[in-house]
Amino acid sequence: MSKLNHIFAQPEYVEGVGNIYPILLKDYDEFDECSKILYISKNHFVETELPLLALLYLSHEQLGYSLQDLLISLERLFTLVAREKMDFYAVDENLYIFANETQDRIVDFSNYEQVRKIIMKQNLMFEQKVYKNPKVQEWAMKVIKAKQKNAPNITVEDMITTVSGYKHIHYDEMQERYTVYQLYADFHRYRKTKRHDSDVIFRSVGDERTIEDFAESLDLFHNPYDDLFVSKDKLG
16 A cells, blocks of 8 residues: 655654655755765665765765765755754764764664665655666667657746646745655646546547546656666567
């Protein structure tokens, strides 16, 4: 059974870290700037026993970050999702943490990956697949670019104006109350409703198209990168 915590904007609890909250639209721009590091997973590195957070520290230059910029980004990120100031602390040369002032909420090597996955799911961030074969990776990037070229250009701002218009909600209210998930849910539900209305009109003049139910389930967690390649058993 699906949970309702995402549509109701409820936080997810992590032992030792506390509640992880979904991002509100008022914080979207700042979140977008500091959350890009979340797209880096252990798949981007050679196989190792080191935890992901340690790999980010050790490889910050290869990832395009100065160490200071990396730490500032992570501080901003954890502060936004914890809704409490989270700062970087060097416990010793082998242990770094991000914690609140009383240090009863700590993100460290042991729980970073769990926190990362929660943040990404709450805010509909999807990992691109990393292929070990360079040729396959090259083709995957070509497929992504082709899909992006053919897809309609819809930004977060476009979704906000659409939802605001059809629900008659002022932007001030949306930025204070809407999460990213709620925005996507309302936007795609509205698109389904409009598509349903169009299909009904076409059917009324003899078109044989199938009319989809406007209340059909939305799979907002479907990773678009899962559909880059068709398995060979489906060809032909």
